[in-house]
Amino acid sequence: MGANEILKALNDSGLILSLVGESIRVAPPQKLTDEFRAMIREHKAALVALLRKPNDPPPTTAHEFFSVYGVWPWVPKWQESHPGRVSLVPEIVDGMFFHWCPECGRWAASGDVFNPAKGKLGYWWCARHDPTQAQNGHSGAFHLGRNSVMV
Numbered sequence: 001m002g003a004n005e006i007l008k009a010l011n012d013s014g015l016i017l018s019l020v021g022e023s024i025r026v027a028p029p030q031k032l033t034d035e036f037r038a039m040i041r042e043h044k045a046a047l048v049a050l051l052r053k054p055n056d057p058p059p060t061t062a063h064e065f066f067s068v069y070g071v072w073p074w075v076p077k078w079q080e081s082h083p084g085r086v087s088l089v090p091e092i093v094d095g096m097f098f099h100w101c102p103e104c105g106r107w108a109a110s111g112d113v114f115n116p117a118k119g120k121l122g123y124w125w126c127a128r129h130d131p132t133q134a135q136n137g138h139s140g141a142f143h144l145g146r147n148s149v150m151v
């Protein structure tokens with residue numbers, strides 16, 4: 001059985017494998033049998049190679065970011081650029097609203113077209129890359145009810 005067949009068998013059983021650094025993360029844990037665990041361990045190198053596809057789409061959510069980088073997107077210093085954060089879409093996670101600059105991956109403090117009542121999380125940029133700043137000087141973080149945001 002090759003790595004492709006093993007991965008398919010695991011997926012067919014409802015298991016999702018993802019790469020975290022050099023480790024394989026398996027979810028959900030309650031579906032991981034001893035047999036599957038042994039199978040993954042035996043073929044780990046081939047599975048890691050298979051999971052590390054160079055043409056993988058970049059992460060768009062915090063969970064995808066975590067599966068690629070092994071940390072949450074807010075863990076690396078938020079005021080510094082990060083290549084993995086440029087593809088993230090604005091997202092509410094555990095009551096926190098996260099939005100990153102699509103140019104550099106820094107925390108994006110300036111937003112536009114933000115209307116959570118209509119499900120629009122808007123477009124956000126850091127001060128350096130804000131295309132709207134020249135027109136109206138609009139910037140700042142929006143607060144969502146009792147939840148707080150990083151500013």
Ligand SMILES: [Zn+2]
Binds near residue numbers: 125127
């Ligand atoms: Zn930026």
